[in-house]
């Protein structure tokens with residue numbers, strides 16, 4: 001299977017009407033690039049892909065869970081660039097693989113399942129020759145990933161007062177902060193419960209010790225990949241109101257948070273927001289059918 005990437009379909013969708021107050025808000029629709037190389041993932045990977053090629057590696061070796069957007073995106077991006085890929089997957093091999101892992105395999109990724117304890121230690125199975133591979137951290141975390149993520153903003157104007165994004169490892173957010181001007185502010189919405197090490201992880205990736213950013217921790221809905229009926233009904237009403245599909249792990253929590261923050265006057269009068277839709281829709285396939293009013297997957 002060869003992935004299809006369509007950068008020309010990225011759009012800026014105005015959703016100011018969806019807010020109750022006089023906020024200007026545009027959504028940067030990175031979800032439209034590809035159902036597989038979702039949203040921010042190709043941007044985070046782009047310079048790793050270059051490094052793998054210039055370092056004469058056979059491909060990228062990376063880590064993730066069974067429904068990981070990063071795993072699918074790495075498999076697809078490597079396939080698109082003629083590289084091999086290998087994924088170290090958290091947990092014992094299940095009888096039936098998730099649809100995400102099936103996609104990764106269809107893109108040629110070799111999967112190596114390791115126990116959750118070994119995964120915590122990021123143990124690399126000894127049958128993998130690490131010399132031949134470019135090792136990429138979970139989620140593409142690192143300065144190389146952040147440098148790639150900064151190029152997300154090539155797709156927008158720069159007259160925004162605020163950039164808003166979901167935060168997993170903080171790599172994308174660091175890229176946005178590094179690219180933002182002094183008078184611009186970046187708000188990140190953590191999708192993990194009480195992950196207060198994020199601020200530190202982000203700071204490590206900043207090139208100039210910037211302070212014009214904040215991570216909010218109040219919108220995790222119980223934790224990573226957790227959801228409630230409220231979150232699902234929010235996703236359906238957001239889609240009805242804007243025509244924009246979201247994923248339950250990252251972007252639904254992002255839009256919910258931004259709306260709630262705006263309702264509580266977090267954004268000063270006449271703010272102009274750019275909200276990054278970082279994709280992730282493929283992960284909605286892990287939800288029970290019929291919860292969502294929009295297609296669970298683009299293909």
Ligand SMILES: *Cc1c(COP(=O)(O)O)cnc(C)c1O
Nearest residue numbers: 168169170171172250278279280
């Ligand atoms: C991976 C991912 C993120 C988180 O990006 P980080 O750089 O790890 O913070 C956000 N949104 C979606 C849809 C993702 O797949």
